[in-house]
Amino acid sequence: MRKVLFVEAKLLVREWPAALFTLALPVTLLLALGQIPDLRAADPDLGGQRSVDAQLPAQMILLALLTASFTVLPSALATYRERGMLRRMSATPVHPARVLGAQLVLNLGVAAVAAVAVIGSGRLVYGSRIPVQLFGFVLVFVLGAAAMMAIGLVIAAVARNGPTASAIGSLVMFPLLFVAGMWIPREIMPDVLRRISDYSVVGPFVNAMRDTWAGEWPQFPHLAVMVAGLVLFSGLAVRLFRWE
Amino acid sequence: MDVIEVRNLHKRYRDHVAVDDVSFAVASGEIFGILGPNGAGKTTTVECVSGLREPDGGSVRVTGLDPVTQRADLRRVLGVQLQSAALPDKIKVWEALDLYASFYPDPADWRELMDQVGLAAKRDTAFAKLSGGQRQRLSVALALVGRPRVAVLDELTTGLDPQARRDSWELVEQVRDTGVTIVLVTHFMEEAERLCDRVALIDAGRVVAVDSPAGLTGRVGGGQRVRFRPTVPFDDALLLALPEVTDVSRTGDRVVVTGDGNLAPAVTLALAEKGVVPDDLRIERATLDDAFLALTGRKLA
Numbered sequence: 001m002r003k004v005l006f007v008e009a010k011l012l013v014r015e016w017p018a019a020l021f022t023l024a025l026p027v028t029l030l031l032a033l034g035q036i037p038d039l040r041a042a043d044p045d046l047g048g049q050r051s052v053d054a055q056l057p058a059q060m061i062l063l064a065l066l067t068a069s070f071t072v073l074p075s076a077l078a079t080y081r082e083r084g085m086l087r088r089m090s091a092t093p094v095h096p097a098r099v100l101g102a103q104l105v106l107n108l109g110v111a112a113v114a115a116v117a118v119i120g121s122g123r124l125v126y127g128s129r130i131p132v133q134l135f136g137f138v139l140v141f142v143l144g145a146a147a148m149m150a151i152g153l154v155i156a157a158v159a160r161n162g163p164t165a166s167a168i169g170s171l172v173m174f175p176l177l178f179v180a181g182m183w184i185p186r187e188i189m190p191d192v193l194r195r196i197s198d199y200s201v202v203g204p205f206v207n208a209m210r211d212t213w214a215g216e217w218p219q220f221p222h223l224a225v226m227v228a229g230l231v232l233f234s235g236l237a238v239r240l241f242r243w244e
Numbered sequence: 245m246d247v248i249e250v251r252n253l254h255k256r257y258r259d260h261v262a263v264d265d266v267s268f269a270v271a272s273g274e275i276f277g278i279l280g281p282n283g284a285g286k287t288t289t290v291e292c293v294s295g296l297r298e299p300d301g302g303s304v305r306v307t308g309l310d311p312v313t314q315r316a317d318l319r320r321v322l323g324v325q326l327q328s329a330a331l332p333d334k335i336k337v338w339e340a341l342d343l344y345a346s347f348y349p350d351p352a353d354w355r356e357l358m359d360q361v362g363l364a365a366k367r368d369t370a371f372a373k374l375s376g377g378q379r380q381r382l383s384v385a386l387a388l389v390g391r392p393r394v395a396v397l398d399e400l401t402t403g404l405d406p407q408a409r410r411d412s413w414e415l416v417e418q419v420r421d422t423g424v425t426i427v428l429v430t431h432f433m434e435e436a437e438r439l440c441d442r443v444a445l446i447d448a449g450r451v452v453a454v455d456s457p458a459g460l461t462g463r464v465g466g467g468q469r470v471r472f473r474p475t476v477p478f479d480d481a482l483l484l485a486l487p488e489v490t491d492v493s494r495t496g497d498r499v500v501v502t503g504d505g506n507l508a509p510a511v512t513l514a515l516a517e518k519g520v521v522p523d524d525l526r527i528e529r530a531t532l533d534d535a536f537l538a539l540t541g542r543k544l545a
Contacts, residue, residue, distance in 0.1 A: 094347040
């Protein structure tokens with residue numbers, strides 16, 4: 001397993017534009033949006049916090065996770081399957097699930113680095129807060145990542161090839177960013193939208209993240225929706241995913 | 245001893261029968277060809293042998309193992325080179341070999357293997373930058389890296405230029421010399437004639453015949469033809485008297501002798517005794533194409 005992981009890591013580095021995009025886009029967006037004075041002013045909608053304190057960084061971490069799980073991961077797996085690499089591996093004593101495992105670990109790793117970079121650069125440039133409830137933050141991050149990667153595996157299962165997988169991923173990603181509150185914070189969403197947001201996996205992810213910034217333990221309903229999403233989509237992925 | 249036994253193999257996909265009824269046995273150390281036109285069921289057959297597909301009927305044994313129920317054991321004794329299987333674009337030759345070696349409990353030394361398939365100079369080259377022939381050789385090396393007893397090579401030389409094809413043939417012969425039994429799937433009769441000890445001709449999911457290439461071509465009547473232009477006139481009776489000759493015909497100044505056995509030496513010897521020199525001598529034999537045509541009424545390619 002270590003060798004598969006190592007080789008996949010080298011391949012990821014050689015295909016660096018995809019990984020760089022996952023890393024650089026959220027950090028760049030955070031720094032750029034932070035230039036907007038309104039986002040650096042105390043916002044009554046956010047309980048007097050500034051947007052750059054928790055709302056914006058949480059959204060950017062979501063963006064990094066969605067990029068990794070919805071476009072990079074599915075397109076890599078769909079390409080491997082389309083070219084018969086998974087099938088070739090299943091003719092050896094080693095199951096191709098190891099490649100899938102390595103891809104999950106690596107994409108989680110890239111998203112985690114992006115999260116650290118987002119929090120660090122926000123802190124340095126805008127004096128943003130950091131997630132004080134660290135254990136809660138890690139729990140939310142890992143749980144959210146697992147649920148989103150399960151969705152990514154479903155995309156990899158239904159897409160015929162790499163480009164189709166990234167296209168589907170992007171198509172799913174933007175509505176989810178919207179309901180997560182990327183453009184309208186949850187606090188000022190219309191009721192219907194907020195209701196949708198609350199059951200969307202990404203909405204609870206962002207809200208639970210913001211709670212950990214405030215030093216609070218994530219709320220049970222948020223975690224429950226993410227667990228439900230994880231169970232639902234990983235079950236779907238297991239049923240739909242084909243190795244050839 | 246038979247390394248592979250296939251009995252009454254049957255496999256159908258949703259709406260058509262890919263393999264109707266295929267039986268054959270492959271002896272240890274031989275190069276066994278599976279020859280037939282596209283869509284005859286060759287690939288499905290070897291996929292069932294390799295445990296990549298589950299047969300709907302019949303039985304398959306590879307070194308005594310059932311590819312369905314003893315999949316894990318089979319993986320250790322059988323290496324495959326799949327038609328159209330690829331590697332990631334950016335993986336280097338040595339990395340692919342090293343990675344696949346790590347999949348097996350007792351792998352071959354991949355450095356030696358890399359030398360053997362002639363890729364030592366391409367060690368650090370990415371898969372995407374390899375030529376078709378180099379990719380095929382890497383693919384063969386990956387099939388062998390687990391020290392298999394049986395190697396299945398599917399459409400090894402399809403899409404290769406003539407030189408690369410000849411290099412691949414030499415490689416296959418070298419591999420056989422190391423004691424590996426080889427199943428070679430092909431639709432090139434020239435390849436089967438050159439490499440295989442025995443060939444199964446497959447058409448429409450059924451085995452038409454299993455024999456050595458010479459045995460198969462021998463089944464075609466009027467097996468050989470010798471054409472030449474005699475330097476001095478001679479009587480047809482001279483050649484018709486030979487036991488190998490069945491017919492002599494003339495078109496213009498050319499003579500065409502049909503027959504079998506050691507036809508060409510017998511003819512040239514008889515001519516030499518009468519002081520006739522056969523100019524522009526050509527020997528034509530029945531090919532596996534002819535054999536396939538005679539056995540199925542259809543052309544191979």
